[in-house]
């Protein structure tokens with residue numbers, strides 16, 4: 001076969017040296033995922049393809065659970081649905097012992113449909129419609145209140161149902177990180193949280209029994225969690241002393257980082273991301289040093305990303321290559337930011353299915369969208385890739401299969417590689433029917449073109 005012509009170009013070739021940020025060049029190969037060849041996966045399920053590893057997911061959960069449960073006697077995990085609410089992923093984590101943490105009526109309904117009882121659901125989020133709140137109350141869900149209007153809504157519901165309702169309140173606070181998230185819950189330092197507690201107590205219809213705080217996401221600072229716990233324990237005792245109530249749980253939310261590489265951070269995740277032990281230690285040590293003897297309120301964690309991100313891979317295929325005017329090698333692949341939302345934040349690991357000869361050069365990888373922002377990787381050192389080359393992006397398990405969008409393309413299949421190597425489809429690739437199902441064409445607009 002004739003090689004395609006390409007205009008000659010002089011480029012500096014970098015070989016296996018390191019700079020202070022680590023290896024600048026290294027070919028990363030991934031011929032398989034948990035023993036299943038990439039080529040098998042693509043020939044059976046197509047490309048692009050999301051692949052989740054059941055083994056990695058369960059292992060990660062168990063590791064993190066152990067880090068906390070060996071340091072504090074009353075630990076409980078609740079799966080953050082919005083991080084990944086595919087039924088199969090949720091079912092695995094529920095099997096492992098997690099309850100469900102939901103932030104909308106949609107997520108609430110999805111958890112219930114999957115078989116999670118209301119009493120095993122934590123309902124967070126700033127927008128809880130009254131009908132959803134009422135259902136959650138009747139089914140025994142744990143509700144963390146976001147604002148004063150929600151206090152009034154719940155009081156109305158308590159009145160209507162004729163019984164009192166156990167609730168928690170969401171707090172926001174200064175823990176030394178910036179930007180500080182202030183939009184969720186009641187602010188601690190301004191006294192707003194205390195006002196909320198007073199209002200709840202004086203209303204006499206709600207029973208304040210827990211405190212919740214979700215600091216942010218992809219936080220790299222264990223000390224921020226220690227600070228949050230310190231302030232939550234102080235506040236819990238202040239409430240207990242002043243109002244004679246009992247704070248039964250402290251919910252520290254999620255926000256723990258995964259081993260992903262944030263844009264703008266050049267150090268590898270192994271160096272830049274503190275190990276999860278550091279977070280567990282910061283949280284549990286602070287708890288044990290601040291709590292009164294023999295007081296062990298339930299510690300709830302709603303960690304999403306740190307559990308699921310590294311269990312997810314995306315297989316893509318090179319469709320075309322071109323040189324940009326400045327000489328940069330670029331590739332068009334079949335997966336863009338339509339399905340890889342987190343490409344806006346991360347420089348993913350990009351691996352080749354098999355070794356490809358030739359000098360590596362920094363490349364940019366574009367998705368299939370007709371938009372300039374559709375860049376899924378920049379500055380990746382890659383050898384000259386023929387059409388049809390498979391690239392594997394990771395970690396992509398968090399926030400992509402919930403935030404993906406149907407924009408000019410169908411969403412691809414998602415498969416799960418089981419612990420015995422069995423592969424199951426957990427979400428089928430979309431078809432035209434999925435997209436047009438909800439559309440209605442008024443009779444007068446039916447086209448009679450022939």
Ligand SMILES: *Cc1c(COP(=O)(O)O)cnc(C)c1O
Nearest residue numbers: 080214217254255302303304305
């Ligand atoms: C999003 C969210 C989580 C999970 O956050 P991660 O960064 O995925 O760990 C937990 N709790 C609440 C209230 C959230 O909104």
